[in-house]
Structure formats: C-alpha cells, structure tokens
Amino acid sequence: MLHQYEITIVGGGPAGMFAAFYAGMRGADVLLVESTAALGGQPATQYPQKMIYDIAGIDGVNGVALTQRLAQQMDHFQPEIRLDTRVDSINPATGTDLVVDWLQVDANTPAAKANPHGYILQTNQGSIATQTVLIATGGGAFAPRRLAVDYPTEWDGQRVIYTVRDVAALTGQTLAIAGGGDSAIDWALTLVDRAQDVHLIHRRQQFRGLESSVAQLKQSRVHIHTPFVIDGLSLTANDQLAVDLRPVHGDEHEHLVVDRLLVNYGFASDNKQLRRWELALDHNLVTVDRLYQTSRPGIFAIGDVVTYPGKVKLIANAFGEAPIAVDAALRTIHPDLRQPPHSAAVIGK
Ligand SMILES: Cc1cc2nc3c(=O)[nH]c(=O)nc-3n(C[C@H](O)[C@H](O)[C@H](O)COP(=O)(O)OP(=O)(O)OC[C@H]3O[C@@H](n4cnc5c(N)ncnc54)[C@H](O)[C@@H]3O)c2cc1C
Known part of the structure; x- marks a missing residue:
C-alpha cells in the first residue's frame, strides 16, 4: 500500500524547486522527484558559473548560487525529495493501490470525478501514488550537440x-x-x-x-x-x-x-518519457490552459516543458507559473480552498 501525496512535482529544476517551496507554503503534502543525482536543472548542470541577470530582485547570480538559494528557500518547509528517480509513466490509480482512496477524501472535486483515485507514477525506483501531478521536466534529459x-x-x-x-x-x-x-x-x-x-x-x-x-x-x-x-x-x-x-x-x-x-x-533534449505520458503536445511541448492544466485531469505542467501563446522560456516565467499551477492543483483536491496567504503569514509566524 502506498502513501498518496497531494502533489508530486516531476523535475527538480528552477520551476520544480520553486513549486515545491510554494506547495510547502500552502501546506500541501508534496513530493519532489528528480531524475539526476542533484537538484537545479539547467542552471546547475548546463551553466553553473554563468551569471543570470534577469530574475526579479536579484541583480546577478550564477547557476550554482541560484540553485543553492532555491534549496535554502525550500528548506523552510522541508519537502520530501527523491533524487535519482526518473518518472517513466503516469497511470490512473485504482483504489486498491492506495492507503486513502481519494474518492473517500472528496468525491465532488472535478479531478476526482474525472480520475477518482489519482495517479500512480512508475519510476526507476518503484511506484509513487499521488492525487495530482505537476510536471516540471524542462527539456527532459539534455545532451550537448556535438562537434561534427x-x-x-x-x-x-x-x-x-x-x-x-x-x-x-x-x-x-x-x-x-x-x-x-x-x-x-x-x-x-x-x-x-x-x-x-x-x-x-x-x-x-x-x-x-x-x-x-x-x-x-x-x-x-x-x-x-x-x-x-x-x-x-x-x-x-x-x-x-x-x-x-x-x-x-x-x-x-x-x-x-x-x-x-x-x-x-546548444543541447538536444530527450523527451522520450514525455511522449509516453499521453498528454496533448505541440512540437514536443505540453499544451496547458491558463491554470497550467494539461489535457489530463489533475496533471499540471510549468517551466520549459510547456507551451502556450506567448510562452517565453525564462526562469522568471517559470517562477510566475508555479504558484498558479500549485493553487490550481490544490483547488482540484480542496474546492473550498481560501485565497493563498502571503509568505510572512506562514514563514514569519
Ligand atoms: C546556456 C543557457 C543559459 C541560460 N540563461 C538563462 C538566463 O540567463 N536567464 C533565464 O531566465 N533563463 C536562462 N536559461 C533558460 C533556463 O535555464 C530555463 O528556462 C530553466 O532552467 C527552465 O527550468 P525548468 O525547471 O522548467 O527546467 P530544467 O532546468 O530543464 O529542469 C528540469 C529538471 O527535470 C528533470 N527531469 C527531466 N525529466 C525527468 C523525469 N522523467 N523524471 C524526473 N526528473 C526529470 C531534469 O533532470 C531537470 O533537472 C538558459 C538556458 C541555457 C541552456
């Protein structure tokens, strides 16, 4: 029997790390899953020492330092993190997979009606049960384009x-x-x-x-x-x-x-896994609505992996997308959720 998380975030780049912080701030039971041995995504792996100047309120930070700051921020809520864990498939759960059947939690939410037991994520390290999924897998597994x-x-x-x-x-x-x-x-x-x-x-x-x-x-x-x-x-x-x-x-x-x-x-990305997740895609990017909801109920996506009119692949945008997607994911579980609190009301108390 598996514990069922409220939100499982797939991908520990800037989008996933900030989403994990924000989900913690909203009191969610959250799990962050990253396929490599370390968090940080592209800034940590592709340009660790390159400076980033276009993040609001930070007048220059390199890839490693940004990752450290995001980790420090997440630490306020100590979300559960699983490294070296690659999500391979996302399947609808059956009631027998779970300790708590989501139907018993709240059968009236839109996502519960569409997908009553949430999802089971198959990974290279076993299964994960979750009510909602937040995909933040960026460009997938990156590999640099080689010299010819x-x-x-x-x-x-x-x-x-x-x-x-x-x-x-x-x-x-x-x-x-x-x-x-x-x-x-x-x-x-x-x-x-x-x-x-x-x-x-x-x-x-x-x-x-x-x-x-x-x-x-x-x-x-x-x-x-x-x-x-x-x-x-x-x-x-x-x-x-x-x-x-x-x-x-x-x-x-x-x-x-x-x-x-x-x-x-540049980098060639490997989106093998993503193509198996049965999501509506446009040029190998996940299409989302204004709440970052994908074509599957209860599955949201943010960061470089998504596309929508006007999408710009920047960290600043991923940071803006995370609170909206986390809020939308929580509202599919708790429709009567109140307005989000400001951070000082949670962290400062
Ligand atoms: C050289 C370079 C310079 C850049 N400079 C800037 C800049 O100055 N300013 C700026 O705003 N942006 C910059 N960017 C873009 C920025 O890095 C991206 O927009 C940002 O990293 C996107 O964050 P993300 O979390 O969506 O994805 P990523 O950073 O790609 O992170 C995705 C994470 O998901 C993990 N993952 C993938 N698949 C799975 C799976 N199946 N299971 C589990 N985990 C998985 C990956 O291992 C990775 O850690 C730059 C990019 C590059 C390449």
Whole structure:
C-alpha cells in the first residue's frame, strides 16, 4: 500500500524547486522527484558559473548560487525529495493501490470525478501514488550537440569541452568557443577577462544572441571569426590544440592554436518519457490552459516543458507559473480552498 501525496512535482529544476517551496507554503503534502543525482536543472548542470541577470530582485547570480538559494528557500518547509528517480509513466490509480482512496477524501472535486483515485507514477525506483501531478521536466534529459568533426574520445572533457564546470580552471588559457547563440556569447563575455585570449567561431556573419550582448561582444577583446566552420582538430608539436577553420565562402582557411575548445551548439533534449505520458503536445511541448492544466485531469505542467501563446522560456516565467499551477492543483483536491496567504503569514509566524 502506498502513501498518496497531494502533489508530486516531476523535475527538480528552477520551476520544480520553486513549486515545491510554494506547495510547502500552502501546506500541501508534496513530493519532489528528480531524475539526476542533484537538484537545479539547467542552471546547475548546463551553466553553473554563468551569471543570470534577469530574475526579479536579484541583480546577478550564477547557476550554482541560484540553485543553492532555491534549496535554502525550500528548506523552510522541508519537502520530501527523491533524487535519482526518473518518472517513466503516469497511470490512473485504482483504489486498491492506495492507503486513502481519494474518492473517500472528496468525491465532488472535478479531478476526482474525472480520475477518482489519482495517479500512480512508475519510476526507476518503484511506484509513487499521488492525487495530482505537476510536471516540471524542462527539456527532459539534455545532451550537448556535438562537434561534427572526428577527434579522439579521450579529448572529451579535457581539450574539447561542452560544459564549463570550473571557470577557475580556464584562467590564463587560450580558448576557442564555437557557436553563435546566447550561450556562446555569454561564455565569451564571461571568460574574456580571465582567459589569455578568447576566439569565438560562428558559421554565420550575424550572431543569434541578445542585441545588448552582441553589442558588448563587439566592444570586447574577444577575437571573432565569422563566417567559419571547424574543419579539423589536431595537436601541435607542443601538445596544444590546433583548430582548422574553413570559411563558409571562399577557401582561405584560418588556423588557431588554443588550450581548449568550448563547443556551444546548444543541447538536444530527450523527451522520450514525455511522449509516453499521453498528454496533448505541440512540437514536443505540453499544451496547458491558463491554470497550467494539461489535457489530463489533475496533471499540471510549468517551466520549459510547456507551451502556450506567448510562452517565453525564462526562469522568471517559470517562477510566475508555479504558484498558479500549485493553487490550481490544490483547488482540484480542496474546492473550498481560501485565497493563498502571503509568505510572512506562514514563514514569519
Ligand atoms: C546556456 C543557457 C543559459 C541560460 N540563461 C538563462 C538566463 O540567463 N536567464 C533565464 O531566465 N533563463 C536562462 N536559461 C533558460 C533556463 O535555464 C530555463 O528556462 C530553466 O532552467 C527552465 O527550468 P525548468 O525547471 O522548467 O527546467 P530544467 O532546468 O530543464 O529542469 C528540469 C529538471 O527535470 C528533470 N527531469 C527531466 N525529466 C525527468 C523525469 N522523467 N523524471 C524526473 N526528473 C526529470 C531534469 O533532470 C531537470 O533537472 C538558459 C538556458 C541555457 C541552456
């Protein structure tokens, strides 16, 4: 027999962590489930040391520090957390799965009428029973898009890196960065003051980053190589990385000698699980209504995994979505729920 949570949040990125805090503040019996060994999602794994400047009230914080602050905030309510737990399927529960049959709790709520016993989540660590589900799985399991040239696999993580885990280790080095989006530009600007030299390589003349970042890049001492593609990698006699750059037009190659190459071609996401959850999707994103309700009753979704008219994939938006979705989830269980209290009324008392 399983304990049945009121809300199970799937995904421990910024959206899921803030939702867990807010669910705790609303007094919900909440469980947070994360497939990897640590909370934090993209900021913690993809850009731990990159600064984030567009979160209300915080004038700059890096990915690791944001994760720490979210964890500290969640600690007010100490939600139950299960790490290394990947949700594979979401099935309607039967009354025999549960200690408490939801029908006996409140049979009149809309979600209970549509799905009387809530859900059973099948994970790689066993089953979870829950009345409602809040999906916050972001882009799913991310993997960086790889460089399209051959090189020895042992260079991965050493000479060729896809994720910066330790900015300090790059101090004083000569670096090449490949890519033309926000991430490549952000890294070039973050590293230019620490590194000996930074070369930015992009296959187009124009960068795809924020206009203000591109303007800053052009004023900086980053060496820009456009429009070029990386045609080959080899080692020099003194064990440095030689990067052969082929022009997109013409045939005058350029040659760089660097300590490391940071490849920033974005991430390919793996939405395998999501496709099995029988939710209405649009381009592999979950469609939701104004209360972040999905096409299945009692299942809500927020953060990068959702789409709706005007959706922008930003942490600030995910933070705004969380209280609405948690409130809507709680109202499907407790229709007479009163207006949410302000935080000081709960935390300060
Ligand atoms: C390089 C880069 C720079 C960025 N810079 C900024 C910025 O400056 N400002 C900004 O606002 N945004 C920025 N973003 C975007 C921001 O990081 C995302 O909008 C944000 O992380 C979305 O949060 P999320 O919680 O929805 O998803 P994620 O951060 O993707 O977290 C999802 C979590 O769910 C887990 N998960 C996935 N599937 C399962 C499953 N089946 N079971 C259990 N757990 C699962 C994943 O492991 C992950 O931990 C940037 C993104 C990148 C890649």
